[in-house]
Amino acid sequence: MPEMEDVEILEMTQQYLAKLKAWREDLDRKEKELNEREEKLKARENELNEREKQLKDYEAQLKNMEADLKRKIEEVAKFEEELKKREGEIEKIRQEIASLKEDLNQVLTKFSEREKRLEELEKTAQEHRDKIIELFQQMAQGAVTEVPPAPAEVEAPAKEEAPPEAEAATPAEEAPAGEEEELIPCPQCGTMISKDAIMCYNCGYILKPEALEGGEGEGEG
DSSP states (O other): OHHHHHHHHHHHHHHHHHHHHHHHHHHHHHHHHHHHHHHHHHHHHHHHHHHHHHHHHHHHHHHHHHHHHHHHHHHHHHHHHHHHHHHHHHHHHHHHHHHHHHHHHHHHHHHHHHHHHHHHHHHHHHHHHHHHHHHHHHHHHTOOOSOOOOOOOOOOSOOOOOOTTOOOOOTTOOOOTTSOOOEEEOTTTOOEEETTOSBOTTTOOBSOHHHHHHHHHHHHO
8 A cells, every 4th residue: 555655646746747847848938938028129119219219300300391491481472572573563664665665656657657748748849840940941941921839838847947038049050250159048948059049949949039020021021
């Protein structure tokens, strides 16, 4: 009997030791897992610290960007204000240009009318020249029987007016030798002619109708 009890005690002891060994291995395994988890937690903590540092850097950058954006907004507001002023100036310039265009159109219209008037005057002057030449030819031949009336006054380009009593010269008349011929402007067209002229050679204006009448009387006598 005592031997049986010893054997049982020995078996129970071995079983207990085996359990203790298993517990020890389990504890070692769990301790290893805990150490691994602790290392992972430390690594995670380091990672979080690094992220926190990055977040602080990002926050500082955002503040700088916010300040820069605020400055840009102020610059844009100033630029918009300046742009409005420039738009007002541009509108004034446009109005001035429109006014200048209108003035230019008026000037061009007047210039066109002046050109037409000058053409008419040139045509009238040519007709008067032809009449003068014909009249002088008739006077030279003694064939003038009636003094033609003085032509109607034609508006000419603005020139200095001459006294009404001024006399006109003809192309055929010349100043006496050794004396300087005195010239006066034609009352009608302003052409410088001799003071002794009977008729203006440019426009045909008759300054001395009585001279022509006197010449006609002498021709008839």
